[in-house]
Amino acid sequence: MTRVLIVDDSPTETHAFASILRENGHEVLTAVNGADGVAIARKEQPDVVLMDIVMPGLNGFQATRQLSKGNDTAHIPVIIVTTKDQETDRVWGARQGAKGYLVKPIEKSLLLNTINSVIVA
Numbered sequence: 001m002t003r004v005l006i007v008d009d010s011p012t013e014t015h016a017f018a019s020i021l022r023e024n025g026h027e028v029l030t031a032v033n034g035a036d037g038v039a040i041a042r043k044e045q046p047d048v049v050l051m052d053i054v055m056p057g058l059n060g061f062q063a064t065r066q067l068s069k070g071n072d073t074a075h076i077p078v079i080i081v082t083t084k085d086q087e088t089d090r091v092w093g094a095r096q097g098a099k100g101y102l103v104k105p106i107e108k109s110l111l112l113n114t115i116n117s118v119i120v121a
Contacts, residue, residue, distance in 0.1 A: 007060065037051065
């Protein structure tokens with residue numbers, strides 16, 4: 001079973017992603033902002049993180065950078081999941097260490113396939 005941490009300040013988005021993931025046998029952890037997401041990732045060591053960008057406090061780019069550069073979290077792939085659809089955002093996300101970039105709304109199969117493609121075996 002894959003452990004997925006969803007970091008998103010929208011309860012609606014979090015619920016939608018969690019439902020899809022649970023239906024497909026994944027364990028779900030959640031955080032409502034970047035700082036909490038980093039803390040939970042350090043403590044729980046999920047298999048993958050789904051990271052929103054626009055959040056209060058520590059945004060998704062900053063949180064992704066902390067996770068990808070952290071000695072204890074660099075092995076955890078981060079997939080950015082956002083409404084921001086500019087090429088500059090995609091490039092910046094990759095520079096922060098994101099292994100994937102998805103634009104909301106996301107098709108269920110694309111979400112699951114992207115998670116499967118980044119998980120370290």
